[in-house]
Amino acid sequence: MTWKVYRFGELTTKKLYEVLKLRVDVFVVEQNCAYPEIDGLDSQCIHLVYSENETILAYARLVPAGTKYEVPSIGRVVVREEARGRGLASQLLKRCIAYISEEWKADAIKLQGQVYLEEFYQSFGFQSISDYYDEDGIPHVDMEWIRDYL
Numbered sequence: 001m002t003w004k005v006y007r008f009g010e011l012t013t014k015k016l017y018e019v020l021k022l023r024v025d026v027f028v029v030e031q032n033c034a035y036p037e038i039d040g041l042d043s044q045c046i047h048l049v050y051s052e053n054e055t056i057l058a059y060a061r062l063v064p065a066g067t068k069y070e071v072p073s074i075g076r077v078v079v080r081e082e083a084r085g086r087g088l089a090s091q092l093l094k095r096c097i098a099y100i101s102e103e104w105k106a107d108a109i110k111l112q113g114q115v116y117l118e119e120f121y122q123s124f125g126f127q128s129i130s131d132y133y134d135e136d137g138i139p140h141v142d143m144e145w146i147r148d149y150l
Contacts (some may be wrong), residue, residue: 003095006047018056019047026078035136041067041075048095050088057083058092062100071108071144072100093124097145107147115139 011019024037044067050058061076068075074096079088100106113121115132121143122128130142
């Protein structure tokens with residue numbers, strides 16, 4: 001059982017393939033949503049990965065400030081279907097917030113959350129900052145975490 005942080009250049013071809021396959025398996029296949037999963041941002045991001053027995057079970061992409069938003073953002077938050085219900089999503093989000101606030105010294109973090117996860121993100125201090133909107137056929141809401149909230 002390991003949590004590991006990777007810069008894009010540190011991902012082996014095999015690890016990158018596993019990350020992209022997990023993202024496609026969940027966001028494209030499971031959610032039946034055809035959209036541009038490979039969006040050109042991965043090379044600029046930090047990749048947070050949780051693995052057991054060399055299988056990736058949880059993953060998130062940390063996007064630096066100035067790349068997508070003026071502040072850092074969290075995206076592609078995913079837990080493999082068979083690993084859900086074990087608290088990995090909570091551990092993953094805590095690690096994302098810790099990395100961004102400690103390593104990047106950020107006081108704010110944005111994310112585009114699926115509406116059904118709004119309360120989950122709120123439990124970590126994220127506040128909704130937009131109305132609900134459709135993103136590739138799935139209801140989303142923009143959310144922001146501000147350091148002072150915690």
